[in-house]
Amino acid sequence: MTNTLHRLQRPGDPKDDYVVFTLASKGINDVDYLQKTRAFLETALKYNPVNVAGPTKYGPMYRPEKKLNPFTLYVRGRHEAVTPAELLEEVKYPGQALVVFDSKDKLEGFLKEIKALDMGLSVNVSSLVDDVREMAPRTGVKPHSINYALGFRGDLYQLPDRQVLGLTTMCGHGLISSNFAKKMVDAVKEKRITPEKAAGYLAKFCVCGAFNTTRAIRILKGDTNLPATVKNGKEKSNATP
Amino acid sequence: MHIDKKKCIGCANCVPVCPMGAIYIAQDRLAEVNSEVCVECQACYRGMSVENLPQQPTRFLRGLLAFFKLRFQPDPDICPTGAITRDELVWPRTLRRTFSDPLVPHESTGIGGRGTMEVKTNDVTERIKEGEAGFTVEFGRPGIGAYFRDVDRVCRALAATAAVFEPENPVTVLMTDAKTGKIREDVLNEKVLSCILEFKVKITEMPEMLKIVEREVNHLDTVVALGIAIRCDAEGNDTVRKQIEALGFDAWRGKLNMGLGRRTNPQPVPEVKS
Numbered sequence: 001m002t003n004t005l006h007r008l009q010r011p012g013d014p015k016d017d018y019v020v021f022t023l024a025s026k027g028i029n030d031v032d033y034l035q036k037t038r039a040f041l042e043t044a045l046k047y048n049p050v051n052v053a054g055p056t057k058y059g060p061m062y063r064p065e066k067k068l069n070p071f072t073l074y075v076r077g078r079h080e081a082v083t084p085a086e087l088l089e090e091v092k093y094p095g096q097a098l099v100v101f102d103s104k105d106k107l108e109g110f111l112k113e114i115k116a117l118d119m120g121l122s123v124n125v126s127s128l129v130d131d132v133r134e135m136a137p138r139t140g141v142k143p144h145s146i147n148y149a150l151g152f153r154g155d156l157y158q159l160p161d162r163q164v165l166g167l168t169t170m171c172g173h174g175l176i177s178s179n180f181a182k183k184m185v186d187a188v189k190e191k192r193i194t195p196e197k198a199a200g201y202l203a204k205f206c207v208c209g210a211f212n213t214t215r216a217i218r219i220l221k222g223d224t225n226l227p228a229t230v231k232n233g234k235e236k237s238n239a240t241p
Numbered sequence: 242m243h244i245d246k247k248k249c250i251g252c253a254n255c256v257p258v259c260p261m262g263a264i265y266i267a268q269d270r271l272a273e274v275n276s277e278v279c280v281e282c283q284a285c286y287r288g289m290s291v292e293n294l295p296q297q298p299t300r301f302l303r304g305l306l307a308f309f310k311l312r313f314q315p316d317p318d319i320c321p322t323g324a325i326t327r328d329e330l331v332w333p334r335t336l337r338r339t340f341s342d343p344l345v346p347h348e349s350t351g352i353g354g355r356g357t358m359e360v361k362t363n364d365v366t367e368r369i370k371e372g373e374a375g376f377t378v379e380f381g382r383p384g385i386g387a388y389f390r391d392v393d394r395v396c397r398a399l400a401a402t403a404a405v406f407e408p409e410n411p412v413t414v415l416m417t418d419a420k421t422g423k424i425r426e427d428v429l430n431e432k433v434l435s436c437i438l439e440f441k442v443k444i445t446e447m448p449e450m451l452k453i454v455e456r457e458v459n460h461l462d463t464v465v466a467l468g469i470a471i472r473c474d475a476e477g478n479d480t481v482r483k484q485i486e487a488l489g490f491d492a493w494r495g496k497l498n499m500g501l502g503r504r505t506n507p508q509p510v511p512e513v514k515s
Contacts, residue, residue: 031506
């Protein structure tokens, strides 16, 4: 699955979107997988990730509340996300772990530590390729393989506008609806909700935890700097992530 | 998916959250799901918070407020009465959920999501070798959805080329014959949020293959997200990016396998025959 690959992004964007995930292959490096997953997440916590997902029963940091009632809603207040530390406590069985950072420095520090841990798990970074290549000599890691995103093709007239697409492509599984993203964009514009609140609502629909709330807040505030979506064949260089 | 009319109050909060736009407010002012458009992704059922309010008093309150030109407006991610329910699915509709709900694993791969591990574990599996290009063509992404009849068209065109379909990929599993690329008849009218076709070619064949893919997808009533996976050299460099960019594609974003994976499990001891 290429769920973190096709985010609408270009080199001039603010450096605030780096997804890192780790996984094992059965029969090759899955001995002590649970401990390794926990070590990966514990290391990530030092760098304040904006979203975290791991093999838990209840999903990533941002999760819907299924047992709301008037008391919890209007008196206690909503509990819309757990902290990364709380999520780590819920990791009881082995599986893929994913963290999202909103700065290049955090990614660099994290990669250095992960390299030093030498767990033997496969570690992937999804971001602008040049960003990772630039920091690779300092972290001591070299890319082994790369999956390049070549952008979108086909009937591009069906796609929503760039602000909405910038938000929805952060959930590669497509579970964040463009209509809902548009509703949040409009609500923020009309000052009916804050960008932080809107980003939280959107993040809950992303079950793999790859949604970057920092980037979402920036986009919701109107700072998009994203490529335009155009019909293919005319401005191809603008029709890609 | 299904909206329980005994619970729904018609607040319409669920209407925009459907990635396919399958939920609408019907004549009776309650929400309904267009089952032809719904891909069973569970975004509405799983993603919305639930307040568990009783229907009748809530509807009465809503009507009363409307009378005074006021509005009963729950938070946009809340279904006030928990009216969204799941249907029992039967084949071939089960396919919609298998491909659209990332938490449901495919029988063919045993993993959730819509494809395989592609280069995520390439440092230990060496699935994509130097000199090879692994294509990922994701139909319906971002957020448009795709019918298998559209996927079938592209698969058939690619089968006539040097493309080698990934045998464990869920789309390949749906082909009646990987040599022809034909998808089985009974699933052609099924719609999914997206599905990924994976195949490999030699690097030298990559430019021609990109042209074929682009030509075919331009005939579709949907969009595709294109990706190319390659193996870097010993220094972590690759020359493919320049080739891709020379062909008019941008390749500034990617997923990089950082090469930290290695065998840590003990080597299996071969059985000694007595």
